[in-house]
Amino acid sequence: MNKEVTKNIEISILMMTYNQEQFVEKALDSVLMQKISVPYEILIIDDASTDKTPEILRMYKKKYPQKISLYLKKVNSYHPTQNGYF
Secondary structure, eight states, X not given: OOHHXXXXXXXXXXXXXXXXXXXXXXXXXXXXXOOOSSOEEEEEEEOOOSSSHHHHHHHHHHHOTTTEEEEEOSSOOSOHHHHHHO
């Protein structure tokens, strides 16, 4: 991500996913459609999903590269708190 953009971020939205292919698009669309006047970012951590969640997340990252930072884990942590620390 561009360092200029990162310095101005006022809101960081953290989304953690695991096998959410049926819901992740709706969740992301609901965040992206919000009307706010400050710069924000969406940090998405996927905990090694085995469904199409990573594919959907890559599609959104490609469509919104300035807004979305994507972290696709290769090994499931089996613990949501560890993903938050990540």
